[in-house]
Amino acid sequence: MSPAPRIDTDAIVRAAFDVLDREGYAALSMRTLAAHLEVKAASLYYHVPNKAALLQLVADRVAREVVARLTPGRPWRELLHGTARDLRAALRAHPGAAAVVAVRNASPQVFEEAVPVVLSAMHDGLRLTDEEALHLVQSLYVLVTGLALAEFGETPEPPVAPPAYYDAWFDIAVSTFLEGVQARYAV
Numbered sequence: 001m002s003p004a005p006r007i008d009t010d011a012i013v014r015a016a017f018d019v020l021d022r023e024g025y026a027a028l029s030m031r032t033l034a035a036h037l038e039v040k041a042a043s044l045y046y047h048v049p050n051k052a053a054l055l056q057l058v059a060d061r062v063a064r065e066v067v068a069r070l071t072p073g074r075p076w077r078e079l080l081h082g083t084a085r086d087l088r089a090a091l092r093a094h095p096g097a098a099a100v101v102a103v104r105n106a107s108p109q110v111f112e113e114a115v116p117v118v119l120s121a122m123h124d125g126l127r128l129t130d131e132e133a134l135h136l137v138q139s140l141y142v143l144v145t146g147l148a149l150a151e152f153g154e155t156p157e158p159p160v161a162p163p164a165y166y167d168a169w170f171d172i173a174v175s176t177f178l179e180g181v182q183a184r185y186a187v
Helices: 009-023 030-037 051-068 076-093 095-101 108-112 115-123 130-152 163-185
Strands: none
Touching: 009 030, 009 051, 009 095, 030 051, 051 076, 051 095, 051 108, 076 095, 076 115, 076 130, 076 163, 095 130, 115 130, 130 163
């Protein structure tokens, strides 16, 4: 008899992404995840207390990927456009996660890592409060997540339109958003 597989939180989150990407959001459950990992569902609860906590870990993993790519010192427009591209890339890499990110905010401790970089960039060239700057970044995050959800929301079904359609939609939506920020808050 072979020993039981060893699991940890990271393995559980990787498996959750796997289930989300191959089978979609509706298929993700602690029981499905346990089967995927070849363990009993009860053993997952030692590492992740419930499905809500699992979904939070997924949303945080996507947000961490985006935050890790923030480059201090970039002008606000480059920073926000890069953030939009990085979020889209993270969701393209894990299309099933779009449904999770659409309904789960990143944990404050994940987002807080980005705050100094974001505020520095946005206060350089824009006239706005810290609260407005952070709301704008969250609005962009929601915009890009909504676009990804429109593209990947039926995972594992393929998108209904060709990639060029979604690329154009992303470019128009993000550039229009950034133009609006410029028009409203430019110094």
